[in-house]
Amino acid sequence: MKTKAAVLYQPQNPLVIEEVDLDDPKQEEVLVKIQAAGICRSDWHFMSGESSISLPAVLGHEGAGIVERVGPGVTRIQPGDTVIFSFVSSCGKCYFCSTNRPSICDLHMSTSSSMLDGTHRLHINGQPITPMGKVACFSQYSVVPEIACIPYESKVSPMVAALIGCSVTTGVCSVSNAARVESGSSVAIIGCGGVGINIIQGAKIAGATKIIAVDINNDALEFCAQFGATHTINASIENVKTRISELTGGLGPDYSFESYGSAETVELACEIVRKGGVVTVVGIAPNDERPTIDPVALVRQEKTIKGTYYGSSNVHINIPQIVDKYLNSELNIDSLITRTYSLDDINIAFQDLNSGLVGRGVVIEF
Ligand SMILES: NC(=O)c1ccc[n+]([C@@H]2O[C@H](COP(=O)([O-])OP(=O)(O)OC[C@H]3O[C@@H](n4cnc5c(N)ncnc54)[C@H](O)[C@@H]3O)[C@@H](O)[C@H]2O)c1
Ligand SMILES: [Zn+2]
Ligand SMILES: [Zn+2]
Known part of the structure; x- marks a missing residue:
């Protein structure tokens, strides 16, 4: 045909x-x-x-x-x-x-x-x-x-279903399956577009109490408040490290997520996370970019850096759960x-x- x-x-x-x-x-x-x-x-x-x-x-x-x-x-x-x-x-x-x-x-x-x-x-x-x-x-x-x-149940619209196919599952499962964010934690998300917003929603579901959205676009930052961001930082006009430090009592967040896709934002995610914290890289950087990561700081500060593809999901289990969370109004x-x-x-x-x-x-x- x-x-x-x-x-x-x-x-x-x-x-x-x-x-x-x-x-x-x-x-x-x-x-x-x-x-x-x-x-x-x-x-x-x-x-x-x-x-x-x-x-x-x-x-x-x-x-x-x-x-x-x-x-x-x-x-x-x-x-x-x-x-x-x-x-x-x-x-x-x-x-x-x-x-x-x-x-x-x-x-x-x-x-x-x-x-x-x-x-x-x-x-x-x-x-x-x-x-x-x-x-x-x-x-x-x-x-x-x-x-x-x-x-999936046909009462869910095809548009919503389509988004569950990538951005929602990638974002939500990056939190639950890859980072395994614990209740009461602080989380920073660098890049708050389709995927980053769903990391925000996933962090809220996981019970994170401080959800810091970092982006270079003010409109994106204003938009993501409705999905659960508790604080926003505009990286194009504010010093992200200083602001993050202020917001987290000088420690840095327990978890950082990179959801734009560049060496620079991966470096930032590694720098801001607290000692012993977990960095989860979701964004796909250009093929030829390589972040610079201080290996000694990694050791002395016991940070974990992990990548996640499709939120490390098992789609046959996680997608029906996400559909249920949408139908229960837990996910917008x-x-x-x-x-x-x-x-x-x-x-x-x-x-x-x-x-x-x-x-x-x-x-x-x-
Ligand atoms: N790991 C996976 O399985 C997986 C799945 C889907 C998408 N992705 C990747 O995730 C990334 C995000 O995808 P998306 O569809 O959400 O993109 P998007 O364009 O909707 O969102 C990207 C956001 O990053 C912001 N941004 C740009 N430069 C920035 C900077 N220097 N600092 C902070 N924020 C910045 C933009 O303003 C925008 O809000 C892409 O690299 C995409 O390829 C990965
Ligand atoms: Zn995608
Ligand atoms: Zn296989």
Whole structure:
């Protein structure tokens, strides 16, 4: 079949909207009509060339849709199911899946430019197209692994479901699964966009009592107060280290999170956390950036630095829990969605992401 999709041919060039070929679902795969796709900075990293991907590619990894057809061997999913996409398709068999770390599945990562079997469903002029995260949801339709589909109650809107597919789960699980923030703690978040706001919400759920939002955009800081930030610091006009020290009795926060993606902000996250504190790096820095970290301070101050992919989540357990938290009003996802687009306007959506508009944009017309 044909599907209209947004294709990345060259970094630093706009996505091209065009019809591409989409094969039938193969073994343990399903055909999904996309209903919503969020605009995440991880897509932008590929468009800008800060991250690399085999080209051409169809981006879009924060998505939700409705299952149209299932391929052979599919047992969990049926046509008509509404599903949230996981941008990691865990094999269930490798060392990391077997030790409950499915977000860093070996098979998923070693087949990053294709489906799990190493072949492609998307083509243009006979040439294969990389499906980002094996879900490629900047498209009318996508063929995705069955394991990438998490069914959800259709009373949740597709826009909310899409955001749960990346920013909400990444943010909330970075707090619960990666950092394991304890009740009563102090937390600082550097970079308060789609992901950072969900770290704020996760910290609130975990019972953190001081939640310090750090950003360079005043609008972003004002916006994140409604999600639970107790204090804000504008890093472009205030001295972050001094202000953090004042707010935490000279100690620094128990936990710091980096959710922008640069060497500079990783360094800041490491410097501000208190002795014995935990730094969790969520943002994806440009490929060639390297933070400078003082190894002696690391030792003498017993700091822990950890990275987390997809919030170190097990999506098949954590996403249904997050849906429940949304339905119980513990998570505010509705207010996070501030603008919607048609697929034809996807390049405008990325301009808006980079111009500092607050909240998340979502493509809803395909
Ligand atoms: N680890 C993962 O699994 C995972 C998942 C999703 C996204 N990400 C990454 O997380 C990062 C954030 O993604 P997003 O979609 O929330 O982006 P976003 O653009 O919505 O938010 C980024 C925020 O960082 C702020 N910022 C920019 N420079 C800053 C600085 N020097 N100091 C403090 N704040 C600064 C921006 O003003 C903005 O509010 C990206 O690098 C993205 O690729 C990682
Ligand atoms: Zn994302
Ligand atoms: Zn695996």
